[in-house]
Amino acid sequence: MKRDAIFEFYRRLAEANPAPETELQYTNPYTLLVAVALSAQATDVGVNKATRRLFAEVSTPQQMLDLGEEGLRDHIKTIGLFNTKAKNVIAAARILVDRHGGEVPRDRAALEELPGVGRKTANVVMNVAFGADTIAVDTHIFRVANRTGLAPGKTPLAVELKLEKVTPAPFRTHAHHWLILHGRYICKARRPECWRCPVADLCAFKPKTPPPAEAKG
Template sequence: MNKEKRLEILTRLRDNNPHPTTELEFSTPYELLVAVALSAQATDVSVNKATRNLFPVANTPRAMLSLGVDGVKEHIKTIGLYNTKAENVIKAAQILVDRHGGEVPEDRGALEALPGVGRKTANVVLNTAFGWPTIAVDTHIYRVSNRTKFAMGKNVDQVEQKLLKVVPAEFKVDVHHWLILHGRYTCLARKPRCGSCIIEDLCEFKEKVYPDD
C-alpha cells in the first residue's frame, strides 16, 4: 500500500472519529492499568461490568492491597483467568506502593516489570493515560493491518514496528484506537462489513464481503 492511500485512510478514520479513546471505563492511570490487564482474553464489556463494582471499592494500589487477592477475585470472577489476574493485580499494586509511591510510572520499563503487564498493556497505558504516540497491537489491529495491507507483518511485533514506521506523527496518538474500533465493529474477523466500510475503496483486501453475497 502506498503512502497516499494510507494517508487517505487515516484522514477518513480521523474525520469519522476525531477524538477516539478506549472503550474500557477508567478515570485514573491506575484504573486504566488494572482494566487493561484484566482485558487480556476478555471483552471490554465484561471488564467494565466487573470494574464498575471493583473501582468504587479499590481504585488505588493501597486500597487494592487492602482488598486482598480473595477480595479482588470476588469482584472479577466473571472475567476469564480471574484467579491469575487477581494475583497479578495484587502483586503489581505492591510493587507500585513499594517502588513508585503508589503512582503509575510513566516509563515503559517500569510498567513492563509489573506482573500481568506486557508490551501491549504498557503501550495502552502510555498512550491513553499519558499521551505517548505508542501503538498497542491487539488481534483487531493485527487483522485489520494485514487484511487491508495497511501494515503487514507475521506477528504483532512486526505489525507494531510497521505501523510506527508508516503512520505520520499527527496520527500516531490515535491510530490504535481507530484500528481497534474498525476491527471491532466493521472489519469483523469472520464476515467483514465491507458494504458499510468508510475505507472500502482504499482497502486492498481481495475477498470483500457484501450483504448480498
C-alpha cells in the same frame, strides 16, 4: 499500501471519529492499568461489568492491597483467568507502592516489570493515560493491519513497528483507537462489513464482502 493511501486511510477514520477513546471504563491511570490487565482474553464489556463496583471501592494500589487477593477475586470472578489475574494485580500493586510511591510509571520498561503487564498493556497505558504515541497491537489491529495491507507483519511486534514507521505524525496519537474500533465494528474477523467501510477502496482485501441482501441473492 502506499504513503498517500495510508494518509487518506487515517484521514477518513479521523473524519468519522475525531476523538476516539478506549471503551474500557476507568477513573485514573491506575484503574486504567488494572482494567487493561484484566481485559486479556476478555471483552471490554465483560471487564467494565466486573470493575464498575470494584473501581467505586478501589482507585489506588494501596486500596487494592487493602482489598486483598480474595476480595479482588470476588469482584472479577466473571472474567476469564480471574485467579491468575487477581494474583498479578495484587503483586503489581505491591510493586507500585514499594518502588513507585503508588504512582503508575510512564515508561514502558517500568510498566513491563509489573506482573501481568506485557508490551501491549504497557502501550495502552502509555497512550491513554499519558498521551504517548504508542500503538498496542491486539487481535483487531493485527487483523486490520494485515488484511488491508496497511502494515503487514507475522507477529504483533512486527506489525507494531511497521505501524510506527508508516503512520503519519498527525494521526499517531489516536491510531491505536481508530484501528481497534475499525476492527471491532467494521473489519470483523469472520465477515468484514466491506459494504459500509469508509476505506474499502484503499484496502487490499479481496473479494470484498457484499451487503447481506446481495450475499443472500
